[in-house]
Amino acid sequence: MTRRLGYLGPAGSNTELAALKHDGRALLLPFGSNRAVAGAVDAGTTDEGVVPIENSLQGAVTDTVDMLIHDYDLLIRHEIILPIEHLLMARAGTDLDDVEVVFSHPQALGQCRVFLAERLPGAELVASLSTSASVEDMQQSDRTAAAIATSRAAELYRAEVIAEDIQDNPNNTTRFVVLAAADHRPTGRDKTSICFDFSEDAPGQLFSVLEEFAKRRINLTKIESRPTRQDLGRYIFLVDLEGHRGDNEISAALEAVRRHVSMFKILGSYPVGAP
């Protein structure tokens, strides 16, 4: 049976590109928010769901991270690493120099600041709900408009690309995760994501957790903190580490960590993604 794969839509978004990279034969179902994608997996409406979790320039997608911590018990089954390329597109025959208004998601506008300042210093920048929605906004505008979106959005919405590769920083990569009811079996080259917090504030608590990994020579690929939403200065920590939760050393470390912390949640073990 064809796999049903939810993603942060609409069609033409970078998340759709990530979903296609993950499984080009799946039935792709667009949803309006990261939360709706997770909800569909949770309800069994889709088998898996693809959401962005981290960008090399902007950092964590906090909406996704907070949702995994607080709202769902879904597991990460895969990660997908996708280089992000922004293109400027417009209605057929539009000249770059005539563009009066540029639509895009604020993050994309922010990632193309240098291009916009140098080539379109007089253009008004208008926020759209997503890069692909910005192509529709552009097509419905009564001014000479352009949109910043993906090559796939240009194709789907039949827009004409008028400038390529317009992002300020070439090292623009987004990491997506595939959420499912179960995580992945061990493959020999895996990562595990966990989160935890502490019931009270005492010196060295985080240190005692990291010590459990360090003494077993387990490499941490990421550590970040998110607010507990209760008190300023109280945090939930997210850690990504190399290895599968089924590995002996990892499993022993996680058991030991559990004894140091208050809340503890395994977010999943999954194969390391390749760019």
Added chain:
Amino acid sequence: MTRRLGYLGPAGSNTELAALKHDGRALLLPFGSNRAVAGAVDAGTTDEGVVPIENSLQGAVTDTVDMLIHDYDLLIRHEIILPIEHLLMARAGTDLDDVEVVFSHPQALGQCRVFLAERLPGAELVASLSTSASVEDMQQSDRTAAAIATSRAAELYRAEVIAEDIQDNPNNTTRFVVLAAADHRPTGRDKTSICFDFSEDAPGQLFSVLEEFAKRRINLTKIESRPTRQDLGRYIFLVDLEGHRGDNEISAALEAVRRHVSMFKILGSYPVGAP
């Protein structure tokens, strides 16, 4: 001479409230972005600048954090802890039930989701550049509009408050920092902020840094990671710790940390702020 204090404007913003809390007699100068506030301090146009750095619900203000890491060598001289209260305001005589459109900064709209869904389910939500700008947007709208902003904005722009305390979560607190050319002398109850990264990825690097603090019983109040903007998976760490960089133990720990890391920057020592 009166102190010149830059802040993220316009007048009526939460940052203005924080600036007033910090020094009610200073000459307050509004700027259009966190970056412009820092630039003014850097250029000596203002003595100090107030910018938000962290919210108890949303986490780090990444724009501020990244600016301190990458773009300026300013120091944190104070922190200001401010409880955030959102009010709904409109033109005089507006009835809550008639409101068709609500303007505010997207963060404020996001923090009042429950109120908006329950009391104004049909209203369109429109993003403004700041909460205070949303009051102007509301006043210039040709529809029956409301804005979510501070009590001070209602006062300054003579808007009528039509609902108070509309935020979903009562634990909504923002931490601001006061930037200056020099940080604060020791007061006996201080914090120090630092950031650092590693030149290569090896197991236990962060652990070896935290060990320097743990073995000296230095309490870390915060640890977070930001992207280096070079590679996905390479991070800059920000650590807040209890104590002043002039204290013997702290100073020894910082010297030891310096030997473990590649980039190292002291962001300042300053008195612990009170809510």
